[in-house]
Amino acid sequence: MPSRHNASDNNQTINRRNVIATIGAAGAASLAGCGGQSDGGDGSDGGDGSDGGDGGDGGDGGDLFPLDVQLEVNADNSDRLQMVELIAESMEQTGYFNTTVETYEWNTYVGRVLNPEYQNNGYVPCIGLSGTFNPGSFCNALHHSSNIGACCNLNGISDSELDDMMDSARYGVDVAQDPELRAERYDEVWNYLADERYSSITHFGLATSVSNTDLHGFDMWPFQGGLYSYNMFAPQEEQVMWIDRDNAAGDSDLSDLSEGGTLSMAISANVESFDPPHSSDTTSTLAQNFIYEGLVANDKQGNIHPWLAESYELLDTTDVDRTAYADYMSAVGTTEEGAIDTDEQVIVQHPEDSPAEDDEVRVLLPDDATEAAEDGTYGMQYRYNLQQGVEFHNGDELTAEDVVATYEYAENSVLAPQTFDSVLTVTQVDEYTVDIYAQVADAEAERSLPALLILNATQIEEVEKGNIDPRQGNTPIGTGPYEFSEFEDAQYYEVTKFDNYWTEQKGVSEAFSWFDGSDEFPDGPVIDAFEIDIVPDNSTRSGALQNGEIDSTYGLNTSTLDQFDSSEEFLLYEIETGGYEYIQYPVNVAPFDDARLRQAINHLIPRERIVENVFSGYGRPAWTPIPELAQGSGTADAEALEEELRPTNEYNVERAEELLEQVAADN
Amino acid sequence: MTDRHTHDERGRIRISGFDSDRVRDREPMSDWTDESSGETVGRWRRGFRKFKRNRSAIGALVVVVVMALAAFFARPIEVFGVVVQPFSLAPYDPTTILYLGVDPSVNVYDPPSWQYPMGVDGSGRDLFSRLLVGGRYSLSIGFIVVGLTASFGLIYGSISGYYGGNVDELMMRIVDTIFAFPGLILALIIVAILGGGYWQLVLAFSLFGWAGYGRLVRGEVLKIKENEYVLAAKALGARDRSVVFRHIAPNAMPPLIVLASLNIGSVVIGVAALGFLGLGLDPSSAEWGTMLNATRSTLIQGPGGQIPWWATVYPGAAIFIFVMSMNMIGDGINDALDAQQTGVGRGGED
Amino acid sequence: MSLQRFILKRTLSIIPIMFGVSVITFGMFHLTPGDPVTRLVALNPDVTAAEEAALRQRWGLSGPVWEQYLDWISNVLVGDFGQELQTGREVSAIVWRRLPETIALGLFGWAFALVIAIPAGIYAAVNKNQLGDTISRFLALSGISIPNFWLGLILILIFSLYLGLFPVLAPSRQSLLSPEMLWYLILPGITIGTASAASIMRVMRTSMTEELNKEYVTAARAKGLPERTVILKHVLRNSLISVVTLAATLTASIVAGSVVVEVVFNWPGLGREFINAINQREINVVMAITLFTGFFVILANLVADIVYAALDPRIRYD
Secondary structure, rough: OOOOOHHHOOOOOHHHHHHHHHHHOOOOOOOOOOOOOOOOOOOOOOOOOOOOOOOOOOOOOOOOOOOOEEEEEOOOOHHHHHHHHHHHHHHOOOOEEEEEEEEEEEHHHHHHOOOOHHHHHEEEEEEEOOOOHHHHHHHHHHHOOHEEEOEEEEOOOHHHHHHHHHHHHHEEEHHHHHHHHHHHHHHHHHHHHHHHHOOEEEEEEEEEEEEOOOEEEEOOOOOOOHHHHHOOOOOOOOOOOEEEOOOOOOOOHHHOOOOOOOOEEEEEOOOOOOOHHOOOOOHHHHOOOOOOOEEEEEOOOOOOOEEEEEEEEEEEOOOOHHHHHHHHHHEEEEEOOOEEEEOOOOOEEEOOOOOOOOOEEEEHHHHHHHHHHHHHOOOOOEEEEEEEOOOOOOOOEOHHHHHHHHHHHHHOOOHHHHOOOOOOEEEEOOEEEEEEOOOOEEOOOOHOOOOOOOOOHHHHHOOOOOOOOOOHOOOOOOOOOOOEEEOOOOEEEEEEEEOOOHHHHOOOOOOOOOOOOOOOOOOOOOOOOOEEEEEOHHHHHHHHHHHOEEEEEEOOHHHHHOOOOOOOEEEEEEEEEEEEEEEEEOOOOOOOOOOHEEEEEEEEHHHHHHHHOOOOOOOEOOOOOOOOOHHHHHHOOHHHHHHHHHHHHOOHHHHHHHHHHHHHHHO | OOHHHHHHHHHHHHHOOOOOOHHHHOOOOOOOOOOOOOOOHHHHHHHHHHHOOOOOHHHHHHHHHHHHHHOOOOOEEEEEEEEEEEOOOOOOOOOHHHHHHOOOOOOOOOOOOOOOOOOOOOOOHHHHHHHHHHHHHHHHHHHHHHHHHHHHHHHHHHHHHHHHHHHHHHHHHHHHHOOOOOHHHHHHHHHHHHOOOOHHHHHHHHHOOOOOHHHHHHHHHHHHHOOHHHHHHEEEEEEHHHHHHHHHHHHHHHHHHHHHHHHHHHHHHHHHHHHOOOOOOOOOOOOHHHHHHHHHHHHOOOOOOOOOHHHHHHHHHHHHHHHHHHHHHHHHHHHOOOHHHOOOOOOOOO | OOHHHHHHHHHHHHHHHHHHHHHHHHHHHHHOOHHHHHHHHHHHHOOHHHHHHHHHHOOOOOOOHHHHHHHHHHHHHHHOOOEEEOOOEHHHHHHOOOOOOOHHHHHHHHHHHHHHHHHHHHHHOOOOOOOOHHHHHHHHHHHHHHOHHHHHHHHHHHHHHHOOOOOOOOOOOOOOOOOOHHHHHHHHHHHHHHHHHHHHHHHHHHHHHHOOOHHHHHHHHHHHOOOOHHHHHHHHHHHHHHHHHHHHHHHHHHHHHHHOOOOHHHOOOHHHOOOHHHHOHHHHHHHHHHHHHHHHHHHHHHHHHHHHHHOOOOOOOO
């Protein structure tokens, strides 16, 4: 794991948010943003003396039951808290459990549950994650032993059989070349997890957005950070939004498209950073997506379309594991705390060395990684041919140099762990061609290698690392369709259309050889400017929308969404996301080491009630551990999987009591 | 006057003298009445009679007593496993989620009905039960804080006023310093440092909340100090402590009581404000301000949406009615005891 | 003592209080268990002991407490409140940017309070024990009893949402001095000013009542001056003096109120920043705003005392 200590480099502070984000080293998951105001309750329960348990028929299990169980949750997410209380109450009502729910302020909570010692407490924590197209983001983050003390194997699950199963579903020439095999391997993982039941995923979230009828051609995108960039111009799905204040949206189509106008909208959190690799929260991503673009773009199924790269191809796949880089590695000392002591980005750490135990570890540093790749030691080699004539907002033309500089800039950044989890190195082939190498044969490489937003090499040269931010006096420069215009911290953000946007210069069908859509589809975004208010309070955004102060927003309280849906003046959009919440059992603490106890509690989670009563129906019970968007690569047959796993996840008090009696009998 | 040594000497004289037993044996209320020609005991009696005639104050007193009793008898109270209060006015436990087990047909934010007279809250819990139990937090914190701060302020102010000079100067500068911070700001910081919770809240409002009483009592003491009976007591060799606590402090009581009764309201609003800001008690606790915070988002519904007014109106009204009643009682006591200068200057706490 | 000497003496007297304010502010954060670094490190188990020490050094948290205090206060005196721990931004810049918003809100609240309370107080005193007096007294009592966050929510509900008269969003792009700011200020201003209005009204009524019973009023009336002149020229002036004594207390109330009201209205001022900073554990911001609040209230007290002294010829400067 890269040395994040040294990441505190030039900023004169340890960025707490960075630290938290950096911990998501599995590459897939980042902690779901916790909007809304947070809470200072440092966990002390206000002395609410009464117990609420009504006895029930439990208690005949000798000394074990009723079992005291402490569930833990952050206080600032009222829906999540409500859900945990519901689970606790459900457990309590069986009479087998005495539950307490402890709440913590968000930062305190994250620090608490990510501490490797946490697993010894025997508590049941609840947290939310946001997964991606990568099926691994629904199992690795929670269960892989490498994520103990990181995000988010909170209770120290260390099951080498499971680790191997998850690794072999992603890495290796076989799965990299055979998507079917990969899907089957993940199916094995889901079944294994259903038996072992280390965690219980409760539900998958729905992303929702509400606009007035002036906004036409809008649709949902499963990731909040890409919601507006997807809607402003996505030829891969012929998606473009426009403003027409005279006609009501609803059944308008491309032939009604009108250009121009300013869209007012409200976002739910401050833009913490305009520096893409130095931030990972969704709002910053949302703000950056106006300005920057990536080498490729996804569609809703996770299919990849070349974007700033005109085309790309997989040149070679080789069967190496990470020990193959041993010859290129240098020995580096470790600190007392078991961290690797170097200022450089650690690309690969030798799997046989342990920074915690050894005084020295072998690591692959950036320059040596390039050398290895040039010598032919790599897992995969992808070649990206860049679009020519793409202009940055400062007038520079996009070249291979910008791409290489971007990946170098990402070293020791917030995104470094997830980037250099798969990327070995990036090399310039000629002015418009780059090669990106993967460390090992990786089924996820096609999506994960080109994941960074491309920055301007001149700007990278000029600014201090992490300081591409108007608050530091630096205007962010990208190739995107909108230029940075104004930003007032925690108040508003404005972008205006970039006059020389490259797809408009080229024409959409010229720019994208894969484009086979309608002639009426425009060559670029049609809205002139965005005025974005930063309004953390959901209700306030709702009020502003109804009061006509903004045209569009997202993340309104679920209890109000039906009302927007049935209103003539507003349009509600929804889509299932990769967001999920889960509780995790303290498997290393008796009696939770008994899988039957964990299965029993899982049967006491009223998943349908949670979705209906806590989220007003805007969510989907997690009958399987993967949501729709990951089903493409994550299961051979989603329906069969659900049929198989659903009975293990049903709310079933009888079954739970049966299991609990078995546990009791053995004690 | 601040020289301890001389006082001790006087004290010694007193011990061998003739006055001490008489002073000690007297009722605290009456020991100064002889010397002050019976006027002050009359003040209390007259005040009491006047208060009884004040219909709004009596009405408010009834409201407060009813609310306090309702909170106390809302749910059984156990102390170390022993039930000390078996009654249960509230039909449900404040944490019971009705749709789980009790009544599956209940939905979140069900409107008031015969069965759930104040409706159901956003987690499916009975609001009436929560409101009753919630009174325990606000009321008890209010009374405990005022009890602590008024007692400490009384002692502090008495000492400061009685000794005067440099002691007074220093003690009053400390009070001035505390007065530079609005009470809510200090409470917020203390809760931010210590975390939320019942005793943290008590501490948050007590730690600096005594300053107002200190200043008030000190002012009263300065007035009383030069009175004949105090001078007489001192001349007779009464010890400092005894002069302060038997002669001066009781005289400062009327304005202190008025301020205290008004302050209970301020503390209750303060506790609710912290709860509303999400910094008070545990977010699922039934404290009134915390309940308001939890349902705050429901005030703004979607187009044509019905606001579950019961979830906002009842907890808010509970705070409002209680504080208003306390203020009416405070005004009533103020009128009755003629301690007029304390009826003003409120608002620094809320 | 002359008025000038009183002013001088009174002004000098705030120095020890300011010192005390800074000690309390500093002490609350540094004498409590777990200084900012300890808390930060608790969040991040990977920080090494050396880095922890370096952080302490950088944030002035090493060495004895009094030394830390001297470091801190000497920086504060030149306007340097340090940086935000998470972003490295200058705290003083944050405070200066938010301050005008809060001042605008506070001034509006004050203006509202005076405009409502003084006529109401006069009316109540002149019509003592009549229906209008009873109603206004009841309203005043309600005004000091109603939780301001509750009042704010109700006002938004009625005037912004049902009637659509006022914006829901707080101002973000508008200049503070532009006329449209008025629309943004009205609801939060009323919310913040209500408690003060109620207090002032009660004081006005009491002191007017007292003044009206005084001999000079009887004399003026006997002279045949019109009642209007008696009240506006003589009684009002003397009654207002008692409002001035209240002013400092009410300023503190408005400052505290701004914390809650700014959160309710999402107002981009110091109060909201304060709550955000508390939630984010941004100690430097919390300390800066706390200190600022203290100094502001002290100054308000000073000004109130001076005005009081200047207004009331009877006051003895001692």
